Amino acid sequence: MNSASHSEDAVRSALAALAPRLRPAARTISGLMRLSGGATQEIWRFDLDTTEGSQPLIMRRAPGGDRRSEAGVGLNVEAQLIAAARASGVSVPEVLHVLAPEDGLGHGFIMEFVAGETLGGRIVKAASLAGARQTLAYSCGQILARIHSIDPGRFPSLAHQTPADLIEQWHAAYRRGSVRRPVFDLAFHELSASRPPPPVKARLVHGDFRNGNLMIGPEGVRAVLDWELAHIGDPMEDLGWLCVNSWRFGRIEKPVGGFGEYADLYAGYEAAGGAPVNREMATWWEMFGTLRWGVMCAGSLAAFRSVDATVERAMIARRTSETEIDLLRLMAN
């Protein structure tokens, strides 16, 4: 049925056969471990054993090797995005290899393993990261400016999304649900009335740049992760999403990811060559991001009742109200 390896043993032998092509000095692999297996991606960790020692690596691949995900840019484009970001000075893991059919592992890629903290709750609280938190908002601004400097023409398969397209897309997603939420209708109405025009210069947008998708060490950002929602659009979308209260992990008084201030984010962005930040538009994108996350939470109800009847899914559906109080706060300002 399927040329890709399903079992752990099959993955191990396929990776061992691939080892010399990852590094000429490599003989085999060891310590294979499946880190997560969601509906969209599998993540595996293993060590590449060479005569000089071993190097920890990560393989991300489609579930079962070859099921394609409906949403997202696809693993091959994700590998290209990470390589382009690296060339623009963004900290990302080095991609060593994009899986080819003859590797027998399906679709995906192999990249270096970067150690660090990704859990948002620890990033905003851990004493060991107190120093990093001082400069994180500024660094995020710089990183976003570098991502937005990548030529979007290099990624012809990515969707182009204007603010009007995004409102239409997420409004349709909201209305596919069975529940009417007056706060969402009010927010869509307000956002629609004040929406920015299509960007003069459309940029590569990361699409999920937030606390939780950043690998952090005591010295700062070690890697920007999860490029699968990248698209072409208004670069302010990324700045707004980073400030959505749900990604502040309880630190509402630190608007940037629960660790920093707006002024530092914008200063870092502008210093690294990003376009001057229009504060009003940045707030519009923060409110849009809050509504987008709210629609995603609300959509968990249908998922819970059909394909994913887990407690976790039920509890995400019950997080919808947190976005409603955030929307009301943003609209009162």
Add this chain to the structure above:
Amino acid sequence: MQDQPSPREILCAIAAFLRNTVILNSDPHTAFQARVAANAVDLVLRQLELSTTGEAAELMRLQALLGHTGTLAELNTALAEALASGAKGISTPGVSEHLRATTLEKLQVDQPNYSGYRAALERPLKDT
């Protein structure tokens, strides 16, 4: 009359079992799921206690805002339509008070520790 312990007491025992036994004896992934499950039991306990009074108040406010009667779902749909069309807005008398009260009633059950909920309780509604 049903025998005791009550549903509330049994649910409390389930949450304690998840927290004190399952989490401590599980692999990290299962422990995470057990923590989520314990939080879900707590949510159900809060809803058992709070929802009837909250929903009665919501129904009264919706009837006053819309000037007609109906079920909660019907009245919420009617208000949603009015806000979507712009027939009513954030500055329509009673709208922001109603939306805030309804959202706070939900958060009291869903996420009483959520930072946005805590901030809203500390900061009364701005003058509109």
